[in-house]
Amino acid sequence: MGKGILIVILGGIVILNYMNMNNNNRVTKATKVAESAFSKSKARNICNSTIEKLLAELGDDGNYRDSITAPISWFDGNITYRVKDTTIGDEDLVKIQVTSEYFGSTANATVIAWIPNSGYIPLPIKGIISTNNDINALGTLVIDGRNHDKNGNLITNSGIYGIWTTGTFSQGGSVTVGGTDQTTNIDYSPTNPADSKIIKTNQTWAGGYPSSPDELLGGEQEGFPEGKLKSLAQSGISGSQYVTDPSTLTFPLQGITFIEGSYGTSGSASIEGEGILIVHNSALDAILKNATDTFKGLIIADDIDKFKGNLIGALVGLTPAPASGNCIGNGSGTILFSEEALKISTQNVDKLNSGFGKHRVTVISWLE
Numbered sequence: 001m002g003k004g005i006l007i008v009i010l011g012g013i014v015i016l017n018y019m020n021m022n023n024n025n026r027v028t029k030a031t032k033v034a035e036s037a038f039s040k041s042k043a044r045n046i047c048n049s050t051i052e053k054l055l056a057e058l059g060d061d062g063n064y065r066d067s068i069t070a071p072i073s074w075f076d077g078n079i080t081y082r083v084k085d086t087t088i089g090d091e092d093l094v095k096i097q098v099t100s101e102y103f104g105s106t107a108n109a110t111v112i113a114w115i116p117n118s119g120y121i122p123l124p125i126k127g128i129i130s131t132n133n134d135i136n137a138l139g140t141l142v143i144d145g146r147n148h149d150k151n152g153n154l155i156t157n158s159g160i161y162g163i164w165t166t167g168t169f170s171q172g173g174s175v176t177v178g179g180t181d182q183t184t185n186i187d188y189s190p191t192n193p194a195d196s197k198i199i200k201t202n203q204t205w206a207g208g209y210p211s212s213p214d215e216l217l218g219g220e221q222e223g224f225p226e227g228k229l230k231s232l233a234q235s236g237i238s239g240s241q242y243v244t245d246p247s248t249l250t251f252p253l254q255g256i257t258f259i260e261g262s263y264g265t266s267g268s269a270s271i272e273g274e275g276i277l278i279v280h281n282s283a284l285d286a287i288l289k290n291a292t293d294t295f296k297g298l299i300i301a302d303d304i305d306k307f308k309g310n311l312i313g314a315l316v317g318l319t320p321a322p323a324s325g326n327c328i329g330n331g332s333g334t335i336l337f338s339e340e341a342l343k344i345s346t347q348n349v350d351k352l353n354s355g356f357g358k359h360r361v362t363v364i365s366w367l368e
Helices: 002-060 228-235 339-345
Strands: 066-074 077-088 091-102 105-114 127-131 135-137 142-144 161-165 169-171 176-181 186-191 241-243 256-259 273-279 287-289 294-301 303-305 310-317 327-329 334-337 362-367
Touching: 002 066, 002 077, 002 091, 002 105, 127 142, 127 334, 142 161, 142 186, 228 241, 228 256, 228 273, 273 339, 287 294, 294 339, 303 310, 310 339
Parallel strands: 127 161, 127 310, 135 169, 135 327, 142 176, 142 334, 241 256, 256 273, 273 294, 287 303, 294 310, 310 334
Antiparallel strands: 066 077, 077 091, 091 105, 105 362, 161 176, 176 186, 303 327
16 A cells, blocks of 8 residues: 555656646746747837838938948837938839847838928829820920920930820921830930820820819829819918919919919910919810910910920820810920929928828838
């Protein structure tokens, strides 16, 4: 009996020790899993907090760019980051790349952001002249869709079509047309007749041709509900003006100039200035006629008739049925495409976001 009891006791001790060891192993493993989960979560939080800090820096200063390649301490962890310029399509953006480390766990994130007031190219612009109707041009007008800087200096192989229209185009007189073939990025100097590769007629606008300036810039989906551009012009931002009587305009034009009605039908229409010039009303029959002088930026008009000025930027007509006829321009004017001038012109058309949970820059993508 004594030996039996001893065997039972020793066996119990062995089993108990085995169970304790298993329990200890489970506790140890659970602790490691918890530590790993906490470290990963902490690393991710440090990474995202760093991005929020850098977005705040960009909100304060749109020109902020920085690079930290040697790890520095941040919230008890270590981080490296890079804030640099990047380009996607025609848009100049900012890329933020952050790596964080906390107790052996690493997190990475890349954010693409657009800086408000930095300007952009409205994507719907198809050619240096874009219209929704048959057009013709006369005189010695120069139409050049090749890219230029804001002063009219040529930047090679980065432009757009010379003409883009849902209707037809007739090149008369001594008019010359140039541009960039969008399929090859090859430039074509202004000639008469123009190369067919930079003239696009009988085209279709996906989703339907825009019938208002706000719709042209993307509509409500892109932050331009109907009436926004008019509201910005009425606010006076950066010298913007809203008028129904063009004789009350102050020159040079700046910011957003919104003329609700026709301009130049009883004489010439000075466009001296820069920014965005809009000639539009709800009936879609506001005419910009006999434009003179020099404008840098984007011109949007319901009906464009006999343009005689100098434009560095882009020109868009909205109406499918111009009451004034189809002559887009005559005389000796020049119309030159310019990405730089367009980006300057759109600096004031996006309103800064602010408040809890919002960024003062527009986050395009956030990849972790």
